């Protein structure tokens with residue numbers, strides 16, 4: 400019976416550290432009701448595995464550490480996932496760029512239909528997921544014996560560390576046989592990852608986002624980022640701002656960008672298209688600054704200011720400094 | 725060298741969909757349908773590769789019920805050479821099934837590249853390209869924002885969580901498009917006229933030997949928890965007061 404088997408959670412990490420979304424996905428994995436094992440796959444990833452072993456409710460950590468897994472290319476990582484899946488009733492991962500690329504491969508090779516972007520675990524085989532940019536919620540029963548799920552982490556609270564000094568055992572797993580074969584057909588050329596001292600969008604407690612109205616990359620630096628830094632916030636952007644080159648692609652919040660649910664989301668010069676709302680409407684408190692009082696963003700904002708962001712933002716920064724003094 | 729582009733007919737991205745009051749699904753009667761925006765980007769990329777002399781033929785394929793051929797025509801009007809329509813009784817075929825059908829089409833057509841959208845904006849699954857790639861045993865590059873095609877390989881820059889990543893894939897390969905790959909063209913009137921004469925080959929799932937039975941049973945479809953508009957405040961100082969009271973500063 401598949402449902403007596405444990406659950407395998409695939410960790411999001413960068414080898415050196417565990418990404419905070421993993422602890423959120425763990426909460427969803429635990430809701431399936433079976434013991435949870437966590438797979439940390441990468442190159443020189445022991446540090447991430449040790450962090451994973453500390454999380455509450457992790458029974459065992461599997462560490463697949465090999466050059467073939469550097470950069471977590473989809474083909475070898477999926478081959479490993481398929482090889483391990485035999486012993487698990489469910490394979491679960493956070494909906495990050497890595498796992499969005501890997502998980503459907505695992506599902507297809509297992510002949511299982513994946514449930515993408517789970518926002519609630521109703522029962523071990525029943526899940527809620529958003530469709531149409533979150534304008535409808537579908538409740539589905541997954542009838543395949545094994546479950547393959549990606550988790551919308553903004554919808555789950557993070558699991559904390561286990562109390563006391565207890566850590567789950569870490570077991571090394573050998574690379575899966577077919578890994579190398581497939582990996583040879585795709586290879587890593589390079590990457591361009593901006594180092595930032597700011598919190599990551601999907602983990603931030605506060606997000607300051609700018610839209611097309613910000614007008615330029617210089618204005619993002621001069622106007623949006625200082626407000627974010629005054630708040631210790633992450634910076635986000637609308638698609639229009641990213642397309643125009645004002646902000647990097649990984650700042651995009653929305654249906655086809657990042658989905659976030661911080662305590663506070665401040666939207667500056669963003670109209671509030673459904674595709675943008677899809678990525679932020681579950682934030683606890685939403686603030687909007689927009690020149691147009693009819694802008695749809697005000698329909699979801701708890702607090703709105705009708706005005707020019709170039710006047711409001713500096714004033715807001717001053718008031719925040721006062722409040723924090 | 726042939727490029728295959730799977731295109732999906734979806735509710736137009738400008739339409740605000742309505743959930744049926746009985747929870748049986750989303751209202752689709754008399755609603756504007758269009759090609760999935762990511763698939764327009766995929767068609768555009770294929771056409772640019774052809775125009776650059778790197779591909780010889782662009783074939784658009786779609787799986788769906790009556791009127792799906794309109795979406796294929798849109799691809800033909802943009803410039804695709806011919807179409808394949810896998811005709812089903814209903815819409816909403818699951819990605820795993822779509823991937824299996826596409827695999828059969830790939831086996832029959834022998835393309836060097838398959839370019840899909842990264843995500844259909846109706847089911848928001850983000851699965852089909854990866855599944856197809858796995859079933860074919862071909863390498864994949866999802867979320868492409870730049871594609872450089874050579875004779876034996878393709879170099880693809882991808883939008884990932886921290887920024888951009890570049891991969892090199894052997895051919896044949898499967899790519900999925902992200903928003904910044906290109907800006908799709910509009911079909912010109914003469915090209916719309918020309919498209920009417922381009923062939924669309926109809927196939928049935930039975931011809932392809934694929935079972936359409938869904939694996940996910942849809943129990944209900946509901947409205948998301950709504951948010952109501954809050955208040956407008958007059959100044960930054962007032963806003964900060966409210967945020968302090970709300971406990972989020």
Ligand SMILES: Cc1cc2nc3c(=O)[nH]c(=O)nc-3n(C[C@H](O)[C@H](O)[C@H](O)COP(=O)(O)OP(=O)(O)OC[C@H]3O[C@@H](n4cnc5c(N)ncnc54)[C@H](O)[C@@H]3O)c2cc1C
Nearest residue numbers: 610611612637638639653654655656668669670675690708
């Ligand atoms: C397939 C697809 C996927 C998409 N995915 C996403 C996504 O993931 N995320 C996303 O954000 N969008 C996405 N979009 C795009 C979306 O439809 C909108 O086009 C986009 O969100 C608009 O960005 P914006 O609000 O910055 O720009 P606009 O809609 O142009 O709004 C600018 C706003 O700024 C206001 N303004 C102008 N000047 C000032 C000023 N000085 N001070 C204050 N306010 C000012 C204006 O009143 C206006 O409301 C997607 C679209 C498609 C088709």
Ligand SMILES: Nc1ncnc2c1ncn2[C@@H]1O[C@H](COP(=O)(O)O)[C@@H](O)[C@H]1O
Nearest residue numbers: 730731787840841843844849850851852
């Ligand atoms: N019914 C279909 N017909 C043709 N292509 C499809 C179909 N469904 C999905 N696709 C392709 O797969 C991509 C991703 O869809 P999805 O996995 O459903 O998000 C789409 O952008 C299309 O390129």
